[in-house]
Amino acid sequence: MRRWLRQHRYAIAVSVRRLLAQPFSSLANLLVIALTLTVPILGASILITAQPVARQLSVSPEMTIFLSPSADADASAGIAQRLKADFADDVASVKVVKRDEAMAKLRANPNWAQALAALPSNPLPDAVVVTLHEHPDLARHADTLATQWRQWQQVDLVQHDSAWVQRLEAILRFARIGLVLLAIGVALVVLATVFNTVRMQALTQREEIGVARLVGATESFVRRPFLYLGALTGLTAGLAAIALAYFALMPLNTALARLAQSYGTSLALRLPDAVSLALAVVVVAILGALSARWSVTRNTRF
Structure with missing residues (x-):
């Protein structure tokens, strides 16, 4: 040694x-x-x-479900309940944003106040803001969910930010x-x-x-x-x-x-x-x- x-x-x-x-x-x-x-x-x-x-940046992205202008007043609440019941494993939180609430926030902004004052009525639809859980392929998973939700009645548009992700x-x-x-x-x-x-x-x-x-x-x-x-x-x-x-x-x-x-x-x-x-x-x-x-x-x- x-x-x-x-x-x-x-x-x-x-x-x-x-x-x-x-x-x-x-x-x-x-x-x-x-x-x-x-x-x-x-x-x-x-x-x-x-x-x-x-x-x-990419964890828990928000997806917004915009209802059609002719949707019932209680349609947003029904969609929120359906999301919580049928997509509990995918959805972290659900928030309903009423059209009047959204308009009030815009009018509180001085940059929009004068433009909105000229409108005869509220053009904004009711919306449901959905926050997703983490997922290994979050962008593709969000696309799949958006495709399903677009087919629901009284849903006009599903907007999400998967492209940049x-x-x-x-x-x-x-x-x-x-x-x-x-x-x-x-x-x-x-x-x-x-x-x-x-x-x-x-x-x-x-x-x-x-x-x-x-x-x-x-x-x-x-x-x-x-x-x-x-x-x-x-x-x-x-x-x-x-x-x-x-x-x-x-x-x-x-x-x-x-x-x-x-x-x-x-x-x-x-x-x-x-x-x-x-x-x-x-x-x-x-x-x-x-x-x-x-x-x-x-x-x-x-």
């Missing part, structure tokens, strides 16, 4: 010395990988921030797919950069590797420092990417706060949770080690 630990400590020390031996080259490689990793981290931050906003869900779905493709691209950049770095190191240490083999060094002993070199490169670049993303979010949040304030709300971008970030760093380190193994296997056959 002590021998195994001593060999790994030696490999780590050798890999660190090789990184420090060429500071400018190592720093350039780390910077390339870190900047590349920063992009999907920022994309994930935007997506994480957008998802709660989307859920908040569908667009918002499509945008988020597009963003998720784009983020996955971006992560794949980042993984390829990490593999290519580490592969080239280890290749250059292997060619530089060509004579040293040959001497080590002559004195009986095993292939695992020869390869182990290069594996740690790739893993340390990925680990350091991952941590640097998180730091870059953190500092990049500061000016972005300042600009976003001003924009959100103009709409009377507050919004801020935040990094993914610590577990996700730690997992991402581990994955990058593993990719670096795998790329290093591939490179050292191909470039030390001499």
Whole structure:
């Protein structure tokens, strides 16, 4: 066990010395990988921030059932009772808005008062405002309910806002797919950069590797420092990417706060949770080690 630990400590020390031996080259490689990793981290931050906003906007949408002008005075109450009885699993709340009540609210608005004063009678119909429960496919479910309710007697129009909900869900779905493709691209950049770095190191240490083999060094002993070199490169670049993303979010949040304030709300971008970030760093380190193994296997056959 002590021998195994001593060999790994030696490999780590050798890999660190090789990184420090060429500071400018190592720093350039780390910077390339870190900047590349920063992009999907920022994309994930935007997506994480957008998802709660989307859920908040799309949860419990209101649908308005407008009755025909010739409907009975008690028709709205009958429709409200039917909704509560037949659609209890779909409907969260039902509110009846009488035509006189709606007209009174409009007349209370000074922008509409003069225009409404010229009307001989109240043209507004009775309405029933329905708030729906959450649903996995809320937009499509709302369309299905609207189609059913339009067929009821004394119902003239069913108005709901599913179109923009569908667009918002499509945008988020597009963003998720784009983020996955971006992560794949980042993984390829990490593999290519580490592969080239280890290749250059292997060619530089060509004579040293040959001497080590002559004195009986095993292939695992020869390869182990290069594996740690790739893993340390990925680990350091991952941590640097998180730091870059953190500092990049500061000016972005300042600009976003001003924009959100103009709409009377507050919004801020935040990094993914610590577990996700730690997992991402581990994955990058593993990719670096795998790329290093591939490179050292191909470039030390001499």
